[in-house]
Amino acid sequence: MRKSILFDLDMPKWVLFFYPIIKKLKKLGHNVIITSRGGKGYTELNKVIELYNLDYTSIGEYGGSSLEGKLRASLYRMEKLIEIVKNVDAVISGCVVDVNRVAFGFGIPVYNFYDIPLSDYRTNFKRALPQARLTIPLATKMFKPFVVPDEIFLRFGLERDQIIEYKFIDPLIWLKDFKFDKNYVENFYKKYKIDRKKFTIVVREEEYKSSYVNKKYPFLYEALPEIHKKFNANIIIIPRYESDYLKKEFPFAYVIEEKIKLQHLLKDADLFIGGGGTINTESCFLGTPTISTRSFISHYDKWQIDNGLMVWVDNKEYLFKNIELAKEKKLIPNLKALDKMEVDIDLLIEKILN
DSSP: OOOEEEEEEOSHHHHHHHHHHHHHHHHTTOEEEEEEOOOTTOOHHHHHHHHTTOOOEEOSOOOOSSHHHHHHHHHHHHHHHHHHHTTOSEEEESSOHHHHHHHHHHTOOEEEEOSOSBSSSSOOGGGBOHHHHHHGGGOSEEEEETTSOHHHHHHTTOOGGGEEEESSOTTHHHHTTOOOOHHHHHHHHHHHTOOTTSEEEEEEOOOTTSTTOOSOOOHHHHHHHHHHHHTTEEEEEEOSSOOHHHHHHOTTSEEOOSOOOHHHHHHHOSEEEESSSHHHHHHHHTTOOEEEOOSSOOHHHHHHHHTTSOEEOOSHHHHHHHHHHHHTTOOOOOGGGGGGOOOOHHHHHHHHHO
């Protein structure tokens, strides 16, 4: 039976993750509707959707860094989503609060995918993410990677048969068939006049405006001028939010405002330093030396650290030490760890449709 399925996207990661699932559902004849939360102050999401040539409707905004702003933005989005959600057969999201609440109100099945219910790699529920508390209990089915314990979702009130485990960490779904394009990245270097003969470091900020990050950690920002001088390095910054302040604070860096297929740049870089989650995983899975400066360690971070795919640092001294190792080509991700994982999109589709 042909179904109408809504995908509500709130960050670029979900565009990449759901893209092969959306393509397969369309091929099977189902009606796929895509909505996004990518307005003022967070335009990156919609740019990525457009990069992948997907039709979508942008509804609402991120809400900024204040709790009141987030709440008002969420309430506004819920009201606007009502007319779309009430006419679909199922809703799929990465635990987006707004669409979960509306779908639950209409009694429409909610299928959530989530790899980071806690900002912690143990089961400390004091570190539960706000969106996890507001969405996981509403899920009809909860899809999660093997690295996150079932216990967490059971404690959120789900039954064991509602939890669907898949055998990979999320970025592998779009990286397993990745083909590196040398011309693509060389054209990028030419456009920004980047001398690729120099040691090249790509940098990504943490999501410091997100509700699950306690504060903006300064040590990476403080270290960047020293890294530039000490290692005679190209510093390429991929902004998380606004870019003007980055250009002003780091005039020696290349601040990339346009949306590019970042995987090619990550694959070609000599080193990646990131405060995020998904992009750190992409980098190390692509075989690039990867240093995490995230303010916490999630379950999938811990698996990647334990399996020698990336290192985690929380101070400048350890950061410089690992940059030196990368420059000497002694910081090498253990790609054999990827053999422990398996992507089965057909299984995910089956669990969504049945």
